[in-house]
Amino acid sequence: MKIAIRWHRFCYRSLLNLCAPLKKFTGRIAKLNQTSSNLELVENLEHILSTIRHEVANSINSLKITLDVLRENFDLFDDAKKKDYLKRGTKLVARQQELVNAMKAYSRFNVKEKEDIQFFHFWKSFLAAAATKLKDKNIKFVQEREPEPFLIKANNMALNKVMMNLLDNAMQAVEAVKDPQIELRFELKNDFVSIMLKDNGCGIKKNDISKAFIPLFTTKPGKMGMGLPIARKLLVKMEGRIEIESPLEDGTEVRVWLRIADGHEKEVGYHT
Numbered sequence: 001m002k003i004a005i006r007w008h009r010f011c012y013r014s015l016l017n018l019c020a021p022l023k024k025f026t027g028r029i030a031k032l033n034q035t036s037s038n039l040e041l042v043e044n045l046e047h048i049l050s051t052i053r054h055e056v057a058n059s060i061n062s063l064k065i066t067l068d069v070l071r072e073n074f075d076l077f078d079d080a081k082k083k084d085y086l087k088r089g090t091k092l093v094a095r096q097q098e099l100v101n102a103m104k105a106y107s108r109f110n111v112k113e114k115e116d117i118q119f120f121h122f123w124k125s126f127l128a129a130a131a132t133k134l135k136d137k138n139i140k141f142v143q144e145r146e147p148e149p150f151l152i153k154a155n156n157m158a159l160n161k162v163m164m165n166l167l168d169n170a171m172q173a174v175e176a177v178k179d180p181q182i183e184l185r186f187e188l189k190n191d192f193v194s195i196m197l198k199d200n201g202c203g204i205k206k207n208d209i210s211k212a213f214i215p216l217f218t219t220k221p222g223k224m225g226m227g228l229p230i231a232r233k234l235l236v237k238m239e240g241r242i243e244i245e246s247p248l249e250d251g252t253e254v255r256v257w258l259r260i261a262d263g264h265e266k267e268v269g270y271h272t
């Protein structure tokens, strides 16, 4: 009896824990919006659970069919056919493993320590990494000139992870575009720096944009839909925020906002 009550308490607490971060990643047109309604929270939770249910049920059913066919025909199948069925089974288990890994990744990436980091250093090293990646794929890179020195509140590893996730999305979005282009700029506004990453890729459908930050939401075959949720989690932990906009047929623009460290606030406009 005691165990049953504890289990229920555990489930209830787990549900509350699950709902707490949901508050942060729900938003109108996928812009960070702390005023999301209860309805949105419930809908997002429903979306996550139905995605997990769908993924798990699909691979369990396929695995069951594969094993049933193998068992029923074990004496009829030659070795090559048996190996083929075992290979199919392993592939289905691997897909389940990917799902578990994707969920683990959400917890694994974290902000260990928030510190005052030199924006200039981050910007220089990220631009260099991005330029190499884009050159390999023949994507035109429009980039910002070097900033003056100022400090931001962030964690270097976490910020790199955020920006790499966004860059990967932009690169995947321009894969089928004739003249692919990715633009990276920054802007200083009061006590924030805003980093803008813009692509001329496929864009995000109106119906999809509000789901973009929901874990496991993806429109890409073989992907896991954890890039934006992880980016958003890390930014929230760095007191930052993320906005995403995708005007129809005009690519996607993502903006990351980070706090400038005390004493380094600036009143400067766009840097172009």
Ligand SMILES: Nc1ncnc2c1ncn2[C@@H]1O[C@H](COP(=O)(O)OP(=O)(O)O)[C@@H](O)[C@H]1O
Pocket: 165, 169, 170, 173, 199, 201, 202, 203, 204, 208, 212, 217, 218, 219, 220, 223, 224, 225, 226, 227, 228, 229, 251, 252
């Ligand atoms: N730059 C972009 N251009 C077009 N669609 C995007 C872009 N960034 C994100 N998305 C949409 O948001 C979804 C979720 O992105 P993400 O969380 O990184 O997961 P994944 O990349 O694994 O699909 C993508 O599947 C895609 O539909």
Ligand SMILES: [Mg+2]
Pocket: 165, 168, 169, 226, 227, 228
């Ligand atoms: Mg991604």
